[in-house]
Amino acid sequence: MAHFKRTASAVWQGTGAEGSGTLDGPSGVLTGTPYSAKLRFQNEDGKAGTNPEELIAAAHAGCYIMALSFRLSGDGFPPTELRCSATIDMENSGGGWGFEKITLHLEANVPGIDAEKFAELANAAKAGCPVSKALSAVPIELDAKLVS
Numbered sequence: 255m256a257h258f259k260r261t262a263s264a265v266w267q268g269t270g271a272e273g274s275g276t277l278d279g280p281s282g283v284l285t286g287t288p289y290s291a292k293l294r295f296q297n298e299d300g301k302a303g304t305n306p307e308e309l310i311a312a313a314h315a316g317c318y319i320m321a322l323s324f325r326l327s328g329d330g331f332p333p334t335e336l337r338c339s340a341t342i343d344m345e346n347s348g349g350g351w352g353f354e355k356i357t358l359h360l361e362a363n364v365p366g367i368d369a370e371k372f373a374e375l376a377n378a379a380k381a382g383c384p385v386s387k388a389l390s391a392v393p394i395e396l397d398a399k400l401v402s
Contacts, residue, residue: 264289277304311340311356314385318358322379326364329375334363353392360398372400 262284266275274290293303300308319336326333338360345354358380364372376398380386386394 277309307342307344307353310385310389311342314356314383314389315340315358317385318379318383319360321383322360322362322376325375325379325382326367329371331364331367331371331375334365336363337361353389355393355395356389357395357397360396361401362398363401367400369400373398 262277262279264275264277267273271291274288274292277284277287277289279285287304289304289306294305294307297303315338318340319338323333323336338358341357341359343354343357344351346352360376362372362376367375376396380394380396
């Protein structure tokens with residue numbers, strides 16, 4: 255049985271509201287990436303700094319289209335290009351913030367596939383993707399379109 259681990263770390267200094275932190279990972283992509291409550295909750299467009307939701311959305315979109323590429327290729331329909339964004343809808347229902355739903359927005363250029371087979375494989379990848387499985391407590395929707 256194959257096995258591997260991936261690790262990232264966070265350091266936080268100060269209070270929740272006024273403090274700030276940094277994120278790091280062994281690949282170097284996150285080296286010293288800043289985050290804070292202000293960047294997370296008071297910056298509507300999310301451009302001032304990263305946050306856990308953005309990182310989860312990126313991980314989900316990336317994992318999903320890799321899983322879909324394997325499924326499409328395995329069924330004889332290697333994709334030309336897959337583009338996916340993941341949108342996490344957050345809600346504060348009085349008990350704190352939580353994930354309301356995640357929507358995967360997919361545009362796929364897959365020569366030779368029909369709409370029915372594409373939908374079957376796209377949904378199977380959504381169900382089988384490791385990040386989808388990890389986030390299964392949250393409703394996950396798929397908006398998939400074939401493009402040329």
